[in-house]
Amino acid sequence: MAGERIEDIGLAVEQYDDLNRQFFTGQHAPHMFLRHRLQGAMLVAHGGEHVQAALDAGLKVGDLESRGNMGGDDVTDEDRSLFVALEAIVLFHHATETLLRLLVALENDALCPWLEVARLKQAGAYPQRLRDLHKRLLTPGTQDNLAKIFYHRRDRNTPPADTSEEAWAAALEGLTILIGECCDRHDREASLYNSAKHGLSAVPGGAAMQLRPSDSGDAPFLASDGASITLLEAVMNDKAGRKQWQQTTHWIPADRRLALTHLVIDQIENMWTVARIRYTEQSGTYRLKPLHSDTITTLLSPPPDEDGPGYAFSVLSMGMPLLYVQDTPDIKRRVEAAANRARRRRR
Numbered sequence: 001m002a003g004e005r006i007e008d009i010g011l012a013v014e015q016y017d018d019l020n021r022q023f024f025t026g027q028h029a030p031h032m033f034l035r036h037r038l039q040g041a042m043l044v045a046h047g048g049e050h051v052q053a054a055l056d057a058g059l060k061v062g063d064l065e066s067r068g069n070m071g072g073d074d075v076t077d078e079d080r081s082l083f084v085a086l087e088a089i090v091l092f093h094h095a096t097e098t099l100l101r102l103l104v105a106l107e108n109d110a111l112c113p114w115l116e117v118a119r120l121k122q123a124g125a126y127p128q129r130l131r132d133l134h135k136r137l138l139t140p141g142t143q144d145n146l147a148k149i150f151y152h153r154r155d156r157n158t159p160p161a162d163t164s165e166e167a168w169a170a171a172l173e174g175l176t177i178l179i180g181e182c183c184d185r186h187d188r189e190a191s192l193y194n195s196a197k198h199g200l201s202a203v204p205g206g207a208a209m210q211l212r213p214s215d216s217g218d219a220p221f222l223a224s225d226g227a228s229i230t231l232l233e234a235v236m237n238d239k240a241g242r243k244q245w246q247q248t249t250h251w252i253p254a255d256r257r258l259a260l261t262h263l264v265i266d267q268i269e270n271m272w273t274v275a276r277i278r279y280t281e282q283s284g285t286y287r288l289k290p291l292h293s294d295t296i297t298t299l300l301s302p303p304p305d306e307d308g309p310g311y312a313f314s315v316l317s318m319g320m321p322l323l324y325v326q327d328t329p330d331i332k333r334r335v336e337a338a339a340n341r342a343r344r345r346r347r
Helices: 013-025 030-046 048-057 077-106 113-119 125-135 140-151 165-188 190-198 254-280 293-300 329-346
Strands: 059-061 064-066 202-205 209-211 222-224 228-237 242-251 317-321
Touching: 013 113, 013 254, 030 048, 030 077, 030 254, 077 113, 077 125, 077 165, 077 190, 077 202, 077 228, 077 254, 125 165, 140 165, 140 254, 165 190, 165 254, 165 293, 190 202, 190 228, 190 242, 254 293
Parallel strands: none
Antiparallel strands: 059 064, 202 228, 209 222, 228 242, 242 317
8 A cells, every 4th residue: 555654554453442542541641741841931930039938948859959049149030031031932842843743643533643643753754744734724624623623623613502603713713823823933943942942052142133214313113132042043045045154043022932832732731632532432521722813813913012112123033144255166166066965865
C-alpha cells in the first residue's frame, strides 16, 4: 500500500482501546504540566516580599536544598524581568506546539491519537501537516473539525443548546484566530524560540528605539522599549542576492505573551477533555472554555494607552545587518559554489 510506514505494517488494532485509555486517563494531562510552568513564570515575574520570604526560609526537593536566591544576592528586578521575557517565549512555543500537534493528531478521527502524536516526531511529518492546516483553516471542513475537537459539537452549525448563535460564532472565530496566530508565530518566531530555549544564543536586555520626523518635537511615530531579546540569524538580503547575518532584536511584552499562553492552555484543556470523553467513553459533567473573538483580538491588538506616549506604531522586532567586506572575484566564486551545493542538496 502506497504511503504505508514499515513500522505500521501488521500493527494489531485490537490494542488501540487500551492505548487510548492509557493516554487519556493518565496523570500527565498536558494542560496541567503547562499551567504549573505558567504559574512558576508568574511567581518569578511577580517577585514580592512573600516570594522572597519563601526563598530565604529555604526550599528542598529530595536531597537538593536551596536558601536565598540561587542567582546570588545581587539578583535584581531587572534580572527577573529579563528571565521572564525568555521564559515567556519558550513557554508560549511549548504550549503552541502542544496545541498544534494534538490538533493535527485528532483531526482525521484517528483510531489511536497516541500513535498519531508519535508519528509526527518523524522527520518532516509535522511541518508539512502544519502548513496544510494553516492553509485550510477557514474552510468549512476544518471549521467543522474545530467545533468537534474543541467544543464537542457535531459540526460548526450545531451550537450548544444554552448558547446563542452570536456567542457560538464568536467562540469559533476566537478559536480560529488563536490557531492562526499560533501557526503564524510557529514559523515567524522559529529563530527566536530556538535561541531562547537554550538561553545561550539569545542575549536578553532592555533595548530602546524611536523614530520621529526630522526637525520635529512631535511624539515618535515608531518606538519600542522594555525587555528585549537579541539574537543572530541569517536572513535573505535582496540587495546582496543571498542570505547574510543580521542582529535581530525582539521586544517581548511578557505580560501579554503569558496571557496569550494562558489562552492556548485553556484550549489544550478543551481538546483533552473532549478527546477523553470520546476515546475512553467517560461520562459525567464537564466544562469547556470558549474563547470569545473579542478576548483574543484585544490581546493581540490592544487599544492605545491614553496616558502613554501615543506612538502611532510599536515595533516588535528590528534587524541590523552585520558588516560584510566588499565583494571580490574570490568572494563571488565562493558564494556561487555554496549556492550550487545548496541546490544539489535540495534535489
